[in-house]
Amino acid sequence: MSAAPKPEILAAFEAAKGFMPAAEGLALYAAAVEAGGLGLPLLEVGTYCGRSTILLADAAREAGTVAVTVDHHRGSEEQQPGWDYHDPELVDPDAGRMDTLPAFRRTLHAAGLEDHVIAVVGRSPQVAKVWGRPVGLVFVDGGHTDEHAVNDYEGWAPHVAEGGLLAIHDVFPDPVDEWTGQAPYRIYLRALASGAFTEVAATGSLRVLRRTGGRV
Template sequence: MAPATPAAPKPETLAAFEAAKGFMPVREGLALYEAAVSAARELGLPLLEVGTYCGRSAILLADAAREAGTVAVTVDHHRGSEEQQPGWDYHDPEVVDPEVGLMDTLPTFRRTLHKAGLEEHVIAIVGRSPQVAKMWGGKVGLVFIDGGHTDEHATNDYEGWAPHLAVGGLLVIHDVFPDPVDEWTGQAPYRVYLRALASGAFSEVSATDSLRVLRRTGQGI
């Protein structure tokens, strides 16, 4: 039997993704989209993202949610992670609020979704991941961890959201760099990836460059 053809976003969705401000390469975006489609079709539960920034990856999650009749949820305080602050290589002065002098990616994110025609398929939560996770009451079919890259933030994202992932759902972790030579913001996501595998509750589904997809197979997180 020939292998199944990977799910691919519509050309207009891919074009919107490529035009959006953000850092995720196309290859990793396509792998994220395939995981999102799989999770949405199999479980019919919301797809949750930690780390919105300007909405580049949210476009893909929203399109996958639309196709499956569910919704994408994206969580971010929109003040930028540590590597996006002034003085760092990934700082973008275009997303600084001139009135308060702080990062504010929310307006850019909203414009991104509007241009892609996907606003109605996304619930945007403005808040800090650990606080939102504590008040979240249901299960999700996918958790995409792409927030802060310190050990504190990456660990909090995993500990906060992995328990809300339904058995059979997918945990997707971005910026996993096993070799310190390759990393650009630290190896915290790699350590979270190792922790998930060591828990016995996850098995690896795929690896595409720095993107890892794991399936929740049991309890014990």
């Protein structure tokens, strides 16, 4: 997993709103490039404003496939008013609620990647129930409660093709280091315990696991 994005893609990633550090972004990009070799879609759960979507979309473009990103665009728990990760610029003044969709579209437009992304606006469990094909990569970066993380894992991990990759963000084994809860860490442990996945890379809080067969 040594592939690196072009300078203009990395610049677009760094300019976009979001929380993923550059080192973790580079690791995600390398995983996406590898998974793109399967010729299957690359799927992301948790879009926010499209920072990580840029990397998946560019990897998909290079592989001749497509990136799919799933989000209701109303913000996760830690992005609501009163929380440290709330951005008042992302509040829809008419609805009085978070709406990250316009910022996401601007992000893709600025990066020149609109034609390589399918944006699904909806809640992850509902979309997963109607999804009907395998994917080369699932990147889980949605809500950080146990309910949401478990729903994302149970809904999407079974769709990872054999040889494909499951990437999980914000995995903090030490409670001292976590910032939104250890739900991602718990689904990471569950994936390993299932016997269906083997860890292949770890960068910061990003874990990448390969589907090696068996039931999730």
